[in-house]
Amino acid sequence: MSNVTVTLAGRKYTINCGEGEEPHIAMLAEKIDRRLSTIDNLAGQSAERTLLYGALLLADENYDLERGGAVKGSALADIAVPLENLADRLESLAAALEDGASTT
Template structure:
């Protein structure tokens, strides 16, 4: 385990993380701090409230990003499966016709 010290809204927080994750955690902390620096009227707010604002802003951005992402196209396997099912249906129809012809000839 490793520790990273982040400065967010002028306060320092020490966070435990796995070895090698330090740069990523520092980048996330910087992102939160930047988001909060864009807000006015945070002076006098409790650390909890400040972090709540940051969480809400980032959650809103994530929500908007997910909503803007187009739905993926159906996998190519679906078209291939449909073709196979159609071929099987054709074969079953042929077999059914042969059975009907054979049954009426008897």
């Protein structure tokens, strides 16, 4: 068992984790902290309320992803439409190649 200390909204938390999981836990905490930084007036809130806001933000992001939507303000949102366009083009090219192969 190992520990990693993370910072969320200016508060430090020590998290127990398995050996080797420290970088992953730190990355997840940084992601949560970035989401929390988008909320105004967290400085006066309790730790519990701050973490509740973080959980709600991540749950909302997860909800959008489960429904196939892009996450606002994320890299995924920036590339979703171009990736969909590329997928459509690749499907068209594949269909054209299949049509060409079946006529020869």
